[in-house]
Amino acid sequence: MGKNPPEIMLRQTILRPPVYRISLVQLGLSVLIALLFLLRSEDAAISALAGGLICTIPNAYFIYKAFLHTGAQQTNAVLQSFYQGGSWKMILTGVGFSVAFKLIQPLDVLALFSTFVLVQCTNFFVSKIANL
C-alpha cells in the first residue's frame, strides 16, 4: 500500500524557519570582534576568534539537531534530537574551551571570554534573526 497523498503533501508543506541565519550572524560577529581585537594585538585576535568559534560551532550543531525533524507526528523524534543536540552542545563547548586553553599560547583570556559572551548574546535576538 502506498502512502496517503494528503499525508505526503502535509509533510512537504511544513517549512523550516531560516535558522541557518543564526550561525551566519554568529560567525560574522566572531570575525568582526576578532578584527577589532587585531587593533590590540595578534594574540588577542586569535583568542577572540577562538572564543567566537567555541560558541558558533556547537550552536550550529544544536540548530541542525533541533530542526532535523518537524511536525506533530514526529514530536518524539523532535524531542530526542533536541535533547541530543543540547547535550552535545555542552560537550562540544567544554572540548572547545579545553582545546583553546591547551593549544593557544599565549592566550588572551579577556578576549576569549568577552567574544564568547558577546556571540552567546545573539541568542537574545534569535526571534528577530530567524523569524521565529
Place this chain on the structure above:
Amino acid sequence: MEMVLIAAAIMIGLGALGTAIGFGLLGGRLLEGSARQPELAPMLQGKMFLIAGLLDAVPMIGVGLGLYLMFAVYK
C-alpha cells in the same frame, strides 16, 4: 587548590543540572502543546528553540569559567 577544583566542579555540574531541568520542562510542554493542538507543533518547536537558546547561554559561560579555573590551577 582543592577548593578551586570543587568550585569548578560545582559551576559545571550545577550548570548542566539546571540546563537539564529546563530542557525537561520545555520538552514536556512541547509534548503537551503538540498533543492539544497538533497544527501548532512547528511553531511550538520554534518557540522551544528560542527559549532553549536563552536557557543555555548562562550555563555555557559557567562551563567556560569552570574550565578556565581548572586549567589555571594545573598550569
